[in-house]
Amino acid sequence: MLKHKGTSILETNKFILRPFTCNDTLDMYNNWASDKEVTKYLTWPVHCNISKTNMVISRWEKLYEDNEYYNWAIEDKQSGNAIGSINLMNLDDYNQNCEIGYCIGKRFWNHGIMTEVLHEILYFAFTEVNFQRITARRHINNISSGMLLKKCKFVYEGTLRKILKDNNGFFVDCKYYSILKSEYLIEK
Numbered sequence: 472m473l474k475h476k477g478t479s480i481l482e483t484n485k486f487i488l489r490p491f492t493c494n495d496t497l498d499m500y501n502n503w504a505s506d507k508e509v510t511k512y513l514t515w516p517v518h519c520n521i522s523k524t525n526m527v528i529s530r531w532e533k534l535y536e537d538n539e540y541y542n543w544a545i546e547d548k549q550s551g552n553a554i555g556s557i558n559l560m561n562l563d564d565y566n567q568n569c570e571i572g573y574c575i576g577k578r579f580w581n582h583g584i585m586t587e588v589l590h591e592i593l594y595f596a597f598t599e600v601n602f603q604r605i606t607a608r609r610h611i612n613n614i615s616s617g618m619l620l621k622k623c624k625f626v627y628e629g630t631l632r633k634i635l636k637d638n639n640g641f642f643v644d645c646k647y648y649s650i651l652k653s654e655y656l657i658e659k
């Protein structure tokens with residue numbers, strides 16, 4: 472059985488993972504939501520103005536009342552700035568699985584940040600909430616995400632054709648991965 476905990480505050484060496492607040496609006500807009508390169512392979516389009524970001528975060532703030540809602544801001548301990556997000560979605564309570572999604576601002580790419588953050592979220596999701604399986608999918612051309620998943624020991628399961636509309640409304644193929652609690656604990 473799952474033991475839901477909601478978006479609990481977590482910590483890694485360099486980051487605090489915590490719920491978003493409206494104070495993150497400027498960071499989210501500047502660091503990632505307004506950048507077409509960051510959203511290139513995501514399902515949501517770039518934010519054209521900061522009120523869009525403000526609206527999105529206001530909606531999230533209400534959702535945090537639900538302890539089955541998992542959506543963390545990644546706060547850099549040193550600067551205090553929010554540099555990205557990571558979330559668990561498509562929760563399946565009965566089968567104890569869910570999907571993971573993540574993004575960070577471009578200037579933070581390739582410094583091992585998401586590897587550090589993803590490990591902490593996996594630890595929480597497997598040992599605290601008791602998920603048995605976590606999936607991830609990526610746009611077929613999203614090489615960075617594939618490298619990250621490989622590094623974090625996700626197993627490639629196959630490609631689903633035209634499974635998703637991208638943020639331009641085009642159907643795209645996606646590669647699917649998963650990691651099991653048993654594998655994760657052995658790895659750890």
Ligand SMILES: CC(C)(COP(=O)(O)OP(=O)(O)OC[C@H]1O[C@@H](n2cnc3c(N)ncnc32)[C@H](O)[C@@H]1OP(=O)(O)O)[C@@H](O)C(=O)NCCC(=O)NCCS
Pocket residue numbers: 508509510512513573574575576579580581582583584585586587608609610613614615616618619622
């Ligand atoms: C995908 C993303 C989260 C990766 O985050 P990151 O912090 O840069 O990843 P890391 O630095 O932890 O890298 C993990 C591994 O992937 C590799 N990697 C990351 N980006 C890469 C790239 N563009 N090309 C080759 N390797 C890459 C790293 O080298 C590292 O492997 P290594 O340690 O063996 O060298 C980031 O690129 C991003 O936010 N992209 C935009 C949003 C997005 O696409 N989200 C995913 C949707 S499925």
